[in-house]
Amino acid sequence: MNPEISVKIDDKEIKTAPGVNLIDLAKEHGIEIPHYCYHPALAVAGNCRICFVEVEGMPHPQIACNTPVRDGMVVRTKSELAVEARKWTLEFLLANHPLDCPVCDKAGECDLQNYAFKYGRSHTDFVEKKRTPATVRLSDKLMLEKDRCIVCLRCVQFLRDVDGKEELYVHQRGNSAEIATAPGKDLESDYQLNTADICPVGALSPTNFRFAERVWNLEKRESICPLCPRGCNTKIDIKDNVVQRVVPRFNKEVNSYWMCDEGRSYFSKYHTNRRRIEGFWHRGEPIDAASFFVSVARRLQQEAATDILVLVSNWLCNEDIQAIADFVDGSLSAATISGPPFKEGGDHLLRRWDFGPNARGLRDIFKGRFHEPNKLKQSFKLALSFGVTPSKDLNIDELIYLGAYMEPFIANTLYVAPGVAHGEIHGSYTNFAGVVQSFDTFLEAPVQAHTCEEFIGKLLPLLEHR
Amino acid sequence: MEPVLSRHFNDSQYRDVDTYMADGGYRVLKSTLKQRAPEEIIQTVKDAGLRGLGGAGFPTGMKWSFVPSVEERPGNRYLVCNADESEPGTFKDRALLTWDPHLIIESMVISGFAMSMNIGFIYLRGEFTEITPIIEKAIAQAYEKGFLGNNILGSKFSFELYLHRGAGAYICGEETALLESLEGKRGYPRLKPPFPATHGLWRSPTNVNNVETLCLVPFILDRGVKWFRSIGNDKAKGPKLYCLSGRVKRPGVYELPMGINLKELIFEHGGGIPNDKALKAVIPGGSSCPVLTAAECDISMDFDSLAAAGSMFGTAAVIIMDETVSMVEALYVITRFYAHESCGQCTPCREGVKWMQDILRRLLKGRGRREDIDLLITMCDQIERRTICALGDAAALPVRSFVSKFRHEFEKGIQ
Numbered sequence: 005m006n007p008e009i010s011v012k013i014d015d016k017e018i019k020t021a022p023g024v025n026l027i028d029l030a031k032e033h034g035i036e037i038p039h040y041c042y043h044p045a046l047a048v049a050g051n052c053r054i055c056f057v058e059v060e061g062m063p064h065p066q067i068a069c070n071t072p073v074r075d076g077m078v079v080r081t082k083s084e085l086a087v088e089a090r091k092w093t094l095e096f097l098l099a100n101h102p103l104d105c106p107v108c109d110k111a112g113e114c115d116l117q118n119y120a121f122k123y124g125r126s127h128t129d130f131v132e133k134k135r136t137p138a139t140v141r142l143s144d145k146l147m148l149e150k151d152r153c154i155v156c157l158r159c160v161q162f163l164r165d166v167d168g169k170e171e172l173y174v175h176q177r178g179n180s181a182e183i184a185t186a187p188g189k190d191l192e193s194d195y196q197l198n199t200a201d202i203c204p205v206g207a208l209s210p211t212n213f214r215f216a217e218r219v220w221n222l223e224k225r226e227s228i229c230p231l232c233p234r235g236c237n238t239k240i241d242i243k244d245n246v247v248q249r250v251v252p253r254f255n256k257e258v259n260s261y262w263m264c265d266e267g268r269s270y271f272s273k274y275h276t277n278r279r280r281i282e283g284f285w286h287r288g289e290p291i292d293a294a295s296f297f298v299s300v301a302r303r304l305q306q307e308a309a310t311d312i313l314v315l316v317s318n319w320l321c322n323e324d325i326q327a328i329a330d331f332v333d334g335s336l337s338a339a340t341i342s343g344p345p346f347k348e349g350g351d352h353l354l355r356r357w358d359f360g361p362n363a364r365g366l367r368d369i370f371k372g373r374f375h376e377p378n379k380l381k382q383s384f385k386l387a388l389s390f391g392v393t394p395s396k397d398l399n400i401d402e403l404i405y406l407g408a409y410m411e412p413f414i415a416n417t418l419y420v421a422p423g424v425a426h427g428e429i430h431g432s433y434t435n436f437a438g439v440v441q442s443f444d445t446f447l448e449a450p451v452q453a454h455t456c457e458e459f460i461g462k463l464l465p466l467l468e469h470r
Numbered sequence: 471m472e473p474v475l476s477r478h479f480n481d482s483q484y485r486d487v488d489t490y491m492a493d494g495g496y497r498v499l500k501s502t503l504k505q506r507a508p509e510e511i512i513q514t515v516k517d518a519g520l521r522g523l524g525g526a527g528f529p530t531g532m533k534w535s536f537v538p539s540v541e542e543r544p545g546n547r548y549l550v551c552n553a554d555e556s557e558p559g560t561f562k563d564r565a566l567l568t569w570d571p572h573l574i575i576e577s578m579v580i581s582g583f584a585m586s587m588n589i590g591f592i593y594l595r596g597e598f599t600e601i602t603p604i605i606e607k608a609i610a611q612a613y614e615k616g617f618l619g620n621n622i623l624g625s626k627f628s629f630e631l632y633l634h635r636g637a638g639a640y641i642c643g644e645e646t647a648l649l650e651s652l653e654g655k656r657g658y659p660r661l662k663p664p665f666p667a668t669h670g671l672w673r674s675p676t677n678v679n680n681v682e683t684l685c686l687v688p689f690i691l692d693r694g695v696k697w698f699r700s701i702g703n704d705k706a707k708g709p710k711l712y713c714l715s716g717r718v719k720r721p722g723v724y725e726l727p728m729g730i731n732l733k734e735l736i737f738e739h740g741g742g743i744p745n746d747k748a749l750k751a752v753i754p755g756g757s758s759c760p761v762l763t764a765a766e767c768d769i770s771m772d773f774d775s776l777a778a779a780g781s782m783f784g785t786a787a788v789i790i791m792d793e794t795v796s797m798v799e800a801l802y803v804i805t806r807f808y809a810h811e812s813c814g815q816c817t818p819c820r821e822g823v824k825w826m827q828d829i830l831r832r833l834l835k836g837r838g839r840r841e842d843i844d845l846l847i848t849m850c851d852q853i854e855r856r857t858i859c860a861l862g863d864a865a866a867l868p869v870r871s872f873v874s875k876f877r878h879e880f881e882k883g884i885q
Contacts, residue, residue: 050661051815053856064855070661092852096821129845132828155814174656174814177639179824181814 009075014082026071026079027055037081038090038119040204041156042069045261047165052156054097054119056089057081065089087123094124100135100179101205102151110206112219116154137182142172143191145211145265146200150182153207159183159199166262167195167353183207195353197265201251212269213249217241222248225446228433229267230319230361230426234354235435236263240427245448247271247427258439264355275425279410280450285420293452300404300419301466303386309338313384313400316343316370317391318360321431322440324456325362325369328390331460335467340384342375344392356436361426365434390456391423406459424453471701474689474709475682476725478570485604487611490572496617498688499576503583503625511584511691518690518698519707524552524643524680525756525784527773536667537675540586543668548676549587550652551578551684554595554636554643557756558807559787562711563681565723567594567601570685571608575631577684579617580691582629585677590631593648596638605633640811644859645678647813658815659859682711703729706772714740716790717747729772736767736790747792751876755784757804758864760871761797781871797876798883801868802830808865818853819862825849826869833883843880846873 009022013035020029028044030037040052048070056065060078065085080086098120105111137150160172160183171191175184185191200208222241229236229250236259241249250271252263266273284296291299304312314336316328332339346363350356367374383399391407394400402418408425428449432442454462478484484493491497502511516531540547551574555563566574578590592605609631612618620628634652636642642651646660649671670676686708690698699707706728712735715721719741726739732754736742743749749764754771759782762769769775773783791800809824826849829842850866857863873880 048661050858051817053817056856089852089856092849093817093856096817096825096852099821099825129841130825131839132825132832154817155820176814177641178809178812178814179820181820 009073011073011075011077011079013079020073022075023072025069026057026073026077027068029073030068030079030081035081037068038115038123039069040115040154041158043158043161043202043261045166046158046161046202049157049161052097052154053093054090054123056086056093058083058085090119090123091125094120095128095130097154098124098128099130099132100151101154102134102136104152108149108152108206109209109214109216109219110152110203114206115204116152116206135179140184142185142208143196146191146196147209147211147214148183149207149209152205153183154205155181155183156204158202158204159208162199162202163191163193163196166198167193169193171196172199194264194266194351194355195262197268198252198262202261210268212272217243217248225444226253227427227446228361228441228443229263229270230433231264231267231270231359232350232356233318233358233361233363233433233436234259234350234356235361235433235439235441236267236354237441238263238267240446242446246276247447258435258437258441259354262354264351264353266355271427275427280425280453281407281410281414281420281422282450283422283452285414285417287418288415291419296419296421297462297466300421301463303402303404303418304336304388304463304467307386309336310340311385312336312339313380313387313398314339314341315387315389315392315394316341316366317389318344318346318358318363318366319391319426320362320366320456321429321433321443322362322365322369323431324390324429325366327457327460329369331464335464336388339388340375340380340382341370341373342377342380345377345395350436358436361433361435364436364438365432365440368434386418390459406454406456408453421459422450422453423459424449424455428453429455471709471725471727473725475566475570475573475685475711476723478573479565479723480569482569484569485571485608487572487608487615490570491615495572496576496615498692499579499617500623502580502688502691503623503627506691508584508586511580511687514691514695515584515687517695520683520686520690520698521706521773522680523682523686523710523785525557525758525782527783530679530683533667533679534581534585534677536665537585537587537677538668543675546589546672546674547585547587548671548674549578549582549585549590550645550648550671550676550678551590551592551681552643552645552648552678553592553598553681554648555681555785556595556597556640556643556811557758557785557787558804559713559715559753559756559789560785561713561715562723562785562787564598564601565711566681566685567598568604571605572612573685573688574605574681575608575612575617577687578631579622579629581677581679581684581687583627584687585675587675587677588628588630590629591652591671592631592633593642593652594633594635595643596636598635602633602635609633639813640807641813641859641861644861647859648678649676656813658813659861661858702727703770703772705729705770705774710771710786712739712771713785713787714790715787717743717792717795718790719744729770729775732762732767732769732771732788735771735788740788740790743790743792747794749790750793750795751791751797753789753791753868754786755782756787757789757807758782758867759784760867761875763875782867796834797872797879798830798834801872802827802834804868805830805865808861812861812865813859816857816862818856819865822849822853823862823865826865830869833880836883837885838880838883840884842884843873843877846870 041049055068058080225240237253237255347358387400404419427447520530642657647657651657666676809827850870853866
C-alpha cells in the first residue's frame with residue numbers, strides 16, 4: 005500500500021495516508037466541513053447530510069464523513085454543488101425547527117445556529133404547519149425537547165456503543181421519528197449527560213443547567229475532575245465565583261470525549277452547599293491566627309514524634325503533598341504517615357471507585373513511608389491531619405486539622421485551621437494510571453484559607469525556634 | 471406464451487409438496503446437486519442475462535459472483551429471499567408466494583448451492599399474514615422430504631431455511647434495511663460500501679434476491695439459456711410477471727415475455743380502460759417510477775427502453791390512469807406513502823418528503839401558492855441522490871415527472 009497519497013481540498017495539496025476519513029483530514033488542515041451526526045468517537049452514521057462536498061468525477065455531492073480519501077482525489081467544499089446541497093440540508097433541518105434560540109439553552113454554542121448563519125439560507129420557503137412534539141423528561145438528569153431534535157442519533161449511538169446501554173432508541177418513522185426511552189423507563193446510565201454534550205442542537209439538556217445561565221455570560225476555564233483517580237479533563241463554566249457547569253474536555257489518553265455524570269455534579273454536590281471552615285479554632289472557640297500557629301507549634305513539640313500521626317489527604321495536589329513530605333522529613337521524621345483508605349477498581353468506562361483525585365500521587369510521593377490506614381494498630385497521642393477525616397478505627401488522643409469544610413468532628417478538635425478546596429489551588433494530580441495532569445485555580449479561596457504549603461510555611465519558623 | 475412462473479397460479483394443490491413433485495417439482499434440484507458445479511450455475515445465470523426483478527435490474531449472475539468463495543470467507547453465509555414486496559402497484563411476488571411456495575424453496579436451495587450459502591431466509595412482508603402458514607407448511611414439508619437440512623439428497627450440501635416476517639415497513643424491502651431488520655434492529659438502510667456480498671447479514675457474505683428472480687433460476691438450468699433467450703424481444707429476454715392495476719378492465723398478474731409493448735399490455739391483455747375513457751397516464755414499474763403520458767406508452771417494457779424514456783421498468787407494476795384521474799391527487803397519494811414510509815434517517819428524505827406532501831395537499835385543496843410548483847422541482851433536486859438509500863429518489867422521481875408533465879393540473883390548485 006502506498007504510504008503517502010496526495011489529495012487536493014479547496015486548492016490545498018495535502019499529503020496523507022490512504023483511507024483517511026475526508027472530514028478528519030480537512031479538519032486537521034484547518035478546512036471546516038460542517039457536521040452534525042459525525043463524531044470522531046462514534047461510528048459513521050451518515051444521516052445528517054450537512055457535510056456534503058463535491059468530489060471531482062462524482063456527479064452528486066458526497067458526504068465527507070463517509071468518504072475515505074484516494075490518491076489524486078480533488079475535493080471542493082465551497083463549490084456551488086456543495087454549497088447548495090448544504091443550504092438545502094439546513095433548509096430541511098430548520099423547516100420543522102421551532103427557531104426558539106432566545107429561550108434555548110444551547111444558543112451560543114449550537115451548531116444548528118452557527119451553521120445556519122454560516123452556511124444556511126437567509127430566508128425559508130417553508131410555510132407549512134410545523135411539527136410540534138412535546139418536551140419530555142428522560143430522567144431526573146436529562147430533558148428532551150423533541151421539536152429541536154434533528155435525529156442525528158449521536159445520543160443513541162453513544163449510549164449503545166460507548167456506554168454499552170441501549171437505553172435510547174428511535175421511535176416512529178420518517179418525519180415523526182423521535183428519540184425515546186423504552187415506554188415507562190427512565191434513562192439509568194451513569195454517563196447519560198454526555199449525550200447532552202454531543203447533542204449538536206438544543207434537544208437534550210441537563211436538568212442541572214436548564215434555564216440556569218446564558219452560556220456567553222460564563223467564564224470558561226479548564227481543569228481536572230477531582231471526583232476519582234481517573235482525572236477526567238474538564239471545562240469549567242463559572243459565574244460569580246460559582247461553578248455553573250462542568251463538561252468534559254478531550255484527552256485521548258485519559259477520558260476521550262467523556263466524563264461521568266457524578267463528576268459533573270461534584271461542585272453542586274460536594275462543594276457549593278457545604279459550610280466552609282472560617283477562621284482558626286481551639287476546641288470549638290475562635291482563636292487568632294498568630295496564637296493558633298504558636299499554640300500548634302508548641303503542642304507538636306510537646307509530643308515525641310513517634311507518638312504523632314500525620315494524615316495526608318488524597319485530595320491534595322502533588323505540590324502540597326511534597327511540601328508535607330519535606331516538612332515531615334525535616335521536623336517530624338519519626339512520625340507515622342497515613343491517609344484515607346484506597347478503594348480498588350472502577351466501572352466499565354471511566355469511573356474509579358476511590359473517592360478523590362490523587363491517591364496515586366500520595367503513595368508515589370511517600371513511597372514506603374505511607375501506612376495504609378487499615379494496618380495501623382498502635383495508638384497516637386496527637387494527629388496532624390491535612391484534610392483527612394480520621395476514621396473511628398484510629399486510636400488518636402487529639403487532633404490538629406487543616407481542612408476546607410465543616411465536619412461534625414471538628415467541634416471537639418484541638419486545633420482547626422481553614423484550608424482550601426479543589427478549584428482554589430493550582431498544581432497537579434497523578435491519575436490512577438500514572439498520568440500527571442496539572443490544573444489551574446479557577447475559584448477564589450476564602451480570605452483566611454491556607455494551602456498546606458502556606459500552613460507549613462507559617463508553622464515551620466515557630467518549630468525551629470524551639 | 472406458455473406459462474412458466476404462473477403455471478401453478480390459482481391452483482392451491484401445488485402448495486403441497488407431493489403435487490408439486492408430481493408436476494416435476496424438485497427435479498431440477500436433484501439434477502443440479504448431482505450434475506452441476508456451483509461455478510457452472512453462476513455462469514449459466516450470467517449467460518441467460520437474468521436481471522434482478524425486484525426493481526433495480528442488476529445482472530443477477532454478476533451479483534452472485536461478488537460473493538467471496540468459501541475458502542476466502544468460511545463460516546455462515548446467507549441467501550436472503552426478498553419477499554417484502556411493498557411497492558404500491560406491485561403484487562407479483564405475492565402470487566408466487568401464495569401459489570408456488572415450493573418453487574421458491576427449490577430455487578433458494580439451488581441458488582444457495584451456487585453461492586455455497588448454508589443458511590437461507592425468506593423475509594416476508596409483514597402484511598402477508600395469509601401467506602405465512604403457506605410458506606411455513608412448505609418449509610416443513612421440504613425438510614421432511616430432505617430438500618432442506620443436512621446433506622440434501624445425499625449430496626454434501628446443507629442448507630437451512632427460515633421464514634422471517636417483517637413488521638410492516640416498506641423500507642425493509644431495501645436490501646440493507648432488510649438485513650438490519652433480520653438482525654433484529656431498526657430497519658435503517660446501511661451506508662455502502664461495504665456491500666452485502668462481503669459484509670451482509672451479521673457482517674457475513676450475503677446475497678439478497680427478489681422472489682421472482684430466484685424463481686427463474688431452476689427454469690434456466692432446466693430448459694437452458696437458449697430457451698430463456700428465445701423469449702422476449704431484441705432488448706430483453708425471459709418470461710416476466712406484470713402487474714396491472716388502476717383504471718384497467720382486467721387488473722391482475724400477467725405472465726408475458728420481457729419487452730412487451732406497454733400499449734399491447736394494457737389494451738390487449740388488460741382489456742383496455744373501463745367505461746370507454748381515454749388513457750391519460752401510466753406508471754410503468756411501481757409508484758416510484760416516473761409517470762408516462764398516454765403518448766409515451768408505445769414502448770417496450772424492459773429496463774433499458776424505459777430508462778431511455780426517462781422512466782424505469784422497476785417491478786413492472788403498471789398503474790393505469792384514465793382521463794378522469796386527478797394527477798394532483800394521484801401524486802399526493804404517492805407522496806403521502808413515501809413520507810409515511812421514509813425511515814427518517816437522512817435529513818432530505820425525512821423532512822423533504824413530508825414537506826412535499828404538505829405542499830401537494832395544499833395544491834389539492836386549492837390553496838397552492840404560485841411558487842409551490844417550482845419549489846417542488848427544486849426540492850426534488852435536493853432530495854434525489856442526497857440520501858443513503860434510494861427511498862429519497864423514489865419519492866422525488868414521481869413528483870418531478872408528475873409536476874413537469876402535468877403542470878397545468880397543478881397550476882389549477884394555485885389560489
